[in-house]
Amino acid sequence: MNNSGLGIWSTLTRRYSIILVLAFLIILCAVLNDNFLSARNLTNVSRQISVTTILAFGETILIICGMLDLSSGSVLALAGVLSVSAYKGTESMAIAIAVAIAVAVICNIINGILITLLKAPPFIATLSMLAMARGAALFYTHGQNIYQIGGYKILGQGSVIGIPIPILFLAATMVVTWYILKHTCFGRSLYAIGGNEEAANASGINVDWNKMLAFIINGVFVGIAGVLFMSRVNAGLPNGAVGFEFQALTSSIIGGTSFSGGIGTAGGTLAGAFIVGFLNNIMNLANINSYIQQIIRGAIIALAVVYDIWSKNRRTRSVIGAIKESSK
Amino acid sequence: MNNNIRLKIEGVEKSFPGVKALDNINFSVKPGTVHVLCGENGAGKSTLMKIINGIYKADKGKIYIDGEEVNVKNPQHARDLGVSMIFQELNYIPEMTIEENLFVGNLPKTKFRTVDWNLIRKKTLKLLADEGLNYNPTTRLCELSVSDIQMLEILKAVSYESKIIIMDEPTSAITYKETERLFEKIAQLKARGTSIIYISHKMDEIFKIADEITILRDGTVIETHDKDDIDINTVIKLMVGRELSDEFPKEEVKIGNTMLEVNGLTRQGVFHDVNFKVKRGEIIGFAGLMGAGRTEVMRCLFGLDEISSGSIKINQQPVNIRNVRDAIKNGLAMLSEDRRRFGIIPIRSVRENATLANLPEFFYSGRLHRNKENSVTARMCKNMNVKTPTYETTIQALSGGNQQKVVLAKWMICDPDILILDEPTRGIDVGAKYEIYKLMVSLVKEGKTLIMISSELPELIGMCDRMYVMAKGEITGELQRDEFTQEAIMKYATGFEKQEANSCE
Numbered sequence: 001m002n003n004s005g006l007g008i009w010s011t012l013t014r015r016y017s018i019i020l021v022l023a024f025l026i027i028l029c030a031v032l033n034d035n036f037l038s039a040r041n042l043t044n045v046s047r048q049i050s051v052t053t054i055l056a057f058g059e060t061i062l063i064i065c066g067m068l069d070l071s072s073g074s075v076l077a078l079a080g081v082l083s084v085s086a087y088k089g090t091e092s093m094a095i096a097i098a099v100a101i102a103v104a105v106i107c108n109i110i111n112g113i114l115i116t117l118l119k120a121p122p123f124i125a126t127l128s129m130l131a132m133a134r135g136a137a138l139f140y141t142h143g144q145n146i147y148q149i150g151g152y153k154i155l156g157q158g159s160v161i162g163i164p165i166p167i168l169f170l171a172a173t174m175v176v177t178w179y180i181l182k183h184t185c186f187g188r189s190l191y192a193i194g195g196n197e198e199a200a201n202a203s204g205i206n207v208d209w210n211k212m213l214a215f216i217i218n219g220v221f222v223g224i225a226g227v228l229f230m231s232r233v234n235a236g237l238p239n240g241a242v243g244f245e246f247q248a249l250t251s252s253i254i255g256g257t258s259f260s261g262g263i264g265t266a267g268g269t270l271a272g273a274f275i276v277g278f279l280n281n282i283m284n285l286a287n288i289n290s291y292i293q294q295i296i297r298g299a300i301i302a303l304a305v306v307y308d309i310w311s312k313n314r315r316t317r318s319v320i321g322a323i324k325e326s327s328k
Numbered sequence: 329m330n331n332n333i334r335l336k337i338e339g340v341e342k343s344f345p346g347v348k349a350l351d352n353i354n355f356s357v358k359p360g361t362v363h364v365l366c367g368e369n370g371a372g373k374s375t376l377m378k379i380i381n382g383i384y385k386a387d388k389g390k391i392y393i394d395g396e397e398v399n400v401k402n403p404q405h406a407r408d409l410g411v412s413m414i415f416q417e418l419n420y421i422p423e424m425t426i427e428e429n430l431f432v433g434n435l436p437k438t439k440f441r442t443v444d445w446n447l448i449r450k451k452t453l454k455l456l457a458d459e460g461l462n463y464n465p466t467t468r469l470c471e472l473s474v475s476d477i478q479m480l481e482i483l484k485a486v487s488y489e490s491k492i493i494i495m496d497e498p499t500s501a502i503t504y505k506e507t508e509r510l511f512e513k514i515a516q517l518k519a520r521g522t523s524i525i526y527i528s529h530k531m532d533e534i535f536k537i538a539d540e541i542t543i544l545r546d547g548t549v550i551e552t553h554d555k556d557d558i559d560i561n562t563v564i565k566l567m568v569g570r571e572l573s574d575e576f577p578k579e580e581v582k583i584g585n586t587m588l589e590v591n592g593l594t595r596q597g598v599f600h601d602v603n604f605k606v607k608r609g610e611i612i613g614f615a616g617l618m619g620a621g622r623t624e625v626m627r628c629l630f631g632l633d634e635i636s637s638g639s640i641k642i643n644q645q646p647v648n649i650r651n652v653r654d655a656i657k658n659g660l661a662m663l664s665e666d667r668r669r670f671g672i673i674p675i676r677s678v679r680e681n682a683t684l685a686n687l688p689e690f691f692y693s694g695r696l697h698r699n700k701e702n703s704v705t706a707r708m709c710k711n712m713n714v715k716t717p718t719y720e721t722t723i724q725a726l727s728g729g730n731q732q733k734v735v736l737a738k739w740m741i742c743d744p745d746i747l748i749l750d751e752p753t754r755g756i757d758v759g760a761k762y763e764i765y766k767l768m769v770s771l772v773k774e775g776k777t778l779i780m781i782s783s784e785l786p787e788l789i790g791m792c793d794r795m796y797v798m799a800k801g802e803i804t805g806e807l808q809r810d811e812f813t814q815e816a817i818m819k820y821a822t823g824f825e826k827q828e829a830n831s832c833e
Contacts, residue, residue, distance in 0.1 A: 185691040192684055195673035202632060202662070202670040203685040203738065204652040262675045 017311075018256050018271045025275055029282045036285065043164060049277035050166035051076075051232070051241075053270065054225040055248035056255075057177040058218035060269045063252055064181070065190040065214050066197060066261035067115065067122035071107065071129035072222050073244035077237065078137040079104040080226035084236030085140075087152045096152065101223030107133055108219030109212070116208035130245075137238040146236030156232030166228050173221055178266035186213060194261025250297065251276050254304040276300075333395070334359040334523040335380070335411075335492055340389030342375055349375045350547045353389065357492065357540075360521045362514060364534050366567055367544035368757035373527050376544070377494050380525075381413045382406040393491070412485035413494040416755075418477050422470035426463055427452040430484055455487055459513075475506035482513055493517065494525045499533060500755055503618040503783070504818070511537055529757065531560045532786060545569055568759050576790030577766050579773070583793070584608030586644070587777040588746050590629070593638035598624045599801035602638070606746065611768060611778040613792035615785065616821050621801040622781045623665055626748050630662040631655040642746070656685065659745035663735060663752055665781070667728070671735040674724035678716050679705045681723045681734050686741045708737040713763055729760025736767065746777045753787060765791060785814050799823035 029036040055072045062068050083100035087093065107129060114125035158165050181187040189210045192200040201207050225244075230236050255272025257264030279300070283293045335357040342350040350372045357363045365373050378384045380391065382400035391398055393409055400406045403413070420429060427448050436444045436451075452465040461479060469477060478498055485493045499507045514524055514537060528534050534541065535555060542552040543566045550566050564575070586607050593602040599621035606612045614622045627633045629640065631651045640647055642658050649655050655662070664670035672681055682705045683690055690701040705719050712733040716726055723731055732752070739747060749768070753761040768778055768791060782788050788795060789812045797805040797820035805820030805827045820826070 183691075183696045184694050185687045185696075188680065188684075188687055188691075188696075191676055191680065192673050195676050196669075199670050199673055200684070202630075202652060202664060204656045205684070205687075206651075206653065258675075262673065 018254075018268050018275075022271045022275055022278075025278050029278055032282060033285045036282065041281070043167070045274075045277045045281045046167050046170070047164050047232075048280075049251075049273050050164075050170040051225045051229045052244050052247040052276075053170055053251060053273035054173045054221050054228070055244055056251040056269050056273055057173050057266060058221040059245070059248045060252045060255070060257050060264050060266065061177065061180065061190065061214050062122075062218055063249075063257045063259060064194045064261060064264045065211060066194040067211065067214065068126065068249065069108075069111065069215075069218055069222075070123065070126040070245050071111065071133055072218070072225075072248060073241045073246075074130045074133035074137070075104050075107045075219075075222050076226040076229060076241045076244060077239070078107065078133040078140075078226075079223050080230040080240065081137050081141050081146060081236040081238050083223075083227055084146050084149050084152060084230050088146070088149065091151075093151070093155070097223075097227055100226045101220055104223035104226060105216055105219035108215040108222065112212040112215035115215075116211050134238075141236065141238040143238065145238070149230070149235060153231045153234045156228050156230070156234070166232065169224055169228060173224065174266055174270055177269070180217070181264075181266055186210060190214060191262050194263075196262075247276065250301050250304075253301060253308070256308070258308055259305065272304075332358055334393070335525075336392040336395075337376075337380070338390045338392070340376070340379060340386045340391070342379060342384060342386050348547055350379075350386075353544075353547075353549055355542050355549055355552055357523045357525060359491075359523055360518050361539040362518060362524045362526050362537050364526045364528065364538040364541045365544060366528070366534065366541060366563055368567055368759055371544040371567070371757075372547040373544055374496065375547075377413060377496060377525070377527065380406070380492075381411060381494065407488050407490070410489065410491035411494070412488055412490040412492070414478065414481045414485065414496065414498060416496040416498075416500060418474070418481060420469050420477055423468060425466045425468050426472075426480060427465040429469055429480060430455065430487060451487075455483055459483055459486060473502075473506070475502040475509065478502065478506075478510065479513065482517075486517075490522065492523045492525065494527075496527045497529065497755070498526075499528065499530065501618075505617065505822075507533065529755075530784065531563065534563070535560065543567055564758055567757075575762075576787070577762070577769055578791055579769050581609045581769075581772045583610055584775060587642065588779075589641040589644075590625075591639045591641075593625065593628065593640070594636045595624060595628055595633060596636040598633075599798075602798075602803055604796055604803065604806075606777050606779060608775050608777055609772050610793045611772055611780060611791055613788040613795035614779065614781045614798060615788050615795055615817050616798035618783065620798040620821065622798050623750055624801075625798075626662060626750060626779065626781065629655070630660055630748060632662075656742055656744075660748065661685070661739035661742055661744035661746070662748040663732075663739060663750060665751040665754060667731060667735060667755075672723050672731055675722055677720045678709065678714070678723050678726070678734055679719040682708060682719075682737045683741060685738050689741075704741060705737075708740055709734065711740070712737045712767070727756075727760075729756035729763075732756055732760065732764070736764070744776070746779065747771065748779045748781075750781045751783065752780065753782070753784070761787075785817060788812075788817075789814070797821050799826075802826075 035041050055076070058072060059069060079100040082103050083096045086099040087096035090096070111126055111129050114120040115122050155165050160168060181190070189200065189205045192203070192205055193207055193210055197207060229241055233240065251273035252264065252269050253259060253272070254275055255264070255268035255270070257269060276297070279296070280293065283296065333356045337353055337355050340350055340353040341348070353376060365376070367373050375384060379386045380400065382402045382405050391400065393411070398409055400409065400411070424432065430452055431448050436447045438444045449465055456463055456465070461483065463476070482493070498510060502510070517524060526537065538555045540552060540554055541558060541563065543550045543563060545567060584607055586605050588606040590602060590604050594600050602625050604612070616622050624633065628635045629649070631649045631654050640649060647658050649658065668674070673684065679701065683701055690697050702719070709716070709719065714733045714737065715730050723734055726734070752764055768780070772778055780788065780792065793809055795807045795812065795817070796803050797807065797817055799821055800823055804823060807816060
């Protein structure tokens with residue numbers, strides 16, 4: 001009895017279905033619009049998705065170990081405006097970046113403490129951080145945008161050997177995420193914790209510490225995203241980046257990260273982010289009403305989750321059914 | 329009814345993608361009898377029962393109830409036909425009250441289309457009185473024990489006026505006493521003419537209550553016998569399809585120095601002043617009723633729970649175990665009683681599950697050494713005789729016995745000195761049980777120390793060198809191998825008798 005084929009086949013379809021969807025979308029877009037495949041348009045899309053995709057890598061790490069971050073948009077804004085004002089004070093980009101990362105990491109450590117030490121559910125803990133960080137950003141700036149930020153805009157708008165800097169950051173965070181998930185003890189522990197927290201603990205994995213570390217890395221990503229966002233819009237916007245966490249979550253989920261934890265990859269998230277980006281792009285190119293666009297984006301999340309559940313059920317049914325009944 | 333057959337299965341076949349799960353099944357159940365189904369995991373028992381209960385549809389074959397051919401569409405329909413099933417893993421809503429649970433899915437309505445709570449209360453009280461069960465209809469299920477909830481499931485089946493009640497391993501999670509109570513209830517049901525189909529792995533229990541025994545293997549009926557025409561060894565032989573030389577492959581092993589010494593271990597409100605010693609090469613049993621505190625003691629020893637007071641010495645050295653990592657560092661490993669909850673990461677691969685407790689060994693300065701991980705996994709899984717298509721298969725796709733072997737492999741990779749086995753053979757079939765016993769023997773031969781908790785006395789008696797018995801959070805007795813009898817153990821386990829503390833020396 002050859003069951004091994006079944007297991008491999010379902011892993012393959014699961015792993016590559018996202019690439020197939022992306023390829024299909026690219027072909028569809030190319031047919032629908034001549035400009036779609038132009039280098040300029042593709043670079044544009046990449047630049048547009050870079051900020052939310054960096055957030056999505058953080059979300060992926062968190063979702064894999066059974067958590068999530070609803071506060072990343074707000075924390076991004078707080079870290080961004082503080083960073084902008086640090087730059088205006090010091091004229092030092094290094095200090096500005098350090099401030100952004102430090103602020104975002106501190107907010108995420110608070111999230112981590114609420115969740116690990118105080119046992120708050122991640123949803124509630126980060127929801128409260130969403131409100132607190134936004135409030136802090138508005139309080140600090142008195143609700144006013146910060147303009148005339150000078151050289152700060154380089155990071156968001158400049159490029160190195162023809163590649164826009166945000167895309168370089170996107171690539172760097174992607175590589176870091178991939179390496180963590182695939183090649184480190186920490187990454188493996190995240191999958192185990194998300195897959196079954198109690199069993200991970202009973203196997204000697206330091207659950208709280210790993211969760212905290214996941215938030216710290218998320219914080220670093222959010223800080224970087226904050227700098228990129230503010231420099232791209234060329235201002236410090238305390239009201240900016242609203243709802244970015246949802247775009248990030250969408251990318252991650254479409255990319256195959258399972259909301260029940262324990263499953264997800266960096267590559268999948270990147271593919272998911274591009275699917276979202278191309279969809280937005282083609283809808284814009286096709287002049288679709290922006291309200292309708294929102295409806296479509298929402299429907300796609302539902303579709304991705306339904307697919308996740310459906311494919312999991314199918315896998316469980318076919319593989320368990322076959323192997324259980326035969327392996328004796 | 330003039331014919332003497334309640335349920336008849338004729339030529340039933342069922343295939344899953346790539347496998348034939350059931351092949352030409354024929355058997356029949358008489359009214360007012362207990363018909364036991366035996367077979368290893370995967371022999372097709374559950375599939376067959378799910379067909380009778382309407383969860384699966386047979387590809388071929390016929391089912392007759394009281395001589396009439398039926399086509400069971402779904403569990404609801406099965407219930408209308410008089411078939412109820414009590415599942416091994418009871419599904420219930422903990423926050424629900426007894427009366428809600430009894431009528432959920434079937435709530436009577438008043439003429440205003442609201443739930444008729446008065447009628448429910450009346451019916452519930454009558455049912456409880458009829459069956460002689462002393463429960464309050466408004467008690468919530470979370471306040472009840474597994475056995476109580478099982479009784480309620482039976483009550484439900486009775487309330488549907490079921491002619492056939494299927495019980496899938498009903499005693500896997502209840503104590504001896506509760507088992508007795510269940511058997512009394514079964515006897516009552518039998519006397520009323522209800523037929524019971526009873527699935528179990530526990531041989532002693534099977535022979536206590538069976539009228540007829542049907543043995544399944546590899547999806548076919550091997551034989552059906554009257555209980556009196558067959559003995560335990562024959563049943564096991566037929567189930568496994570080969571001779572197991574001996575049910576327990578116990579061997580004499582040289583006993584060494586004291587490995588583990590526990591003094592005055594207490595966890596407030598859970599267990600009190602627990603003292604014991606375990607030597608190198610020993611298999612030490614912990615017997616007791618469910619809730620006696622055995623698992624709780626081991627959880628503290630393994631750093632999963634905190635102790636209130638007491639000391640632990642390993643290899644004569646006092647140790648301080650605050651968490652599982654400390655325990656592993658001190659050479660401890662623990663196989664949990666609840667595999668799905670504490671043992672496996674269901675959605676991850678066999679490989680990742682096998683190396684989970686020893687991750688740093690496979691990550692050199694933060695980078696995964698994949699070859700080493702693959703080869704260690706393969707070697708350990710071969711040692712344990714794990715049957716899996718590939719090591720990348722998700723562990724949830726394996727049978728219970730194979731999952732258990734992977735969990736054992738996980739702990740073997742840690743190379744522990746002291747291995748705690750909490751119900752190591754629960755819910756796994758005879759063949760896999762035997763392999764685990766053999767592994768236990770080979771481990772003590774290597775000079776390791778084993779602690780085994782089990783609710784199956786024959787297994788403890790068969791495998792252990794020495795035994796501690798616990799009751800109500802205390803050790804009530806210590807028995808040497810030549811003193812092992814079910815009676816002696818039960819005497820201490822029920823707390824009727826207690827040895828003086830210093831006689832343990």
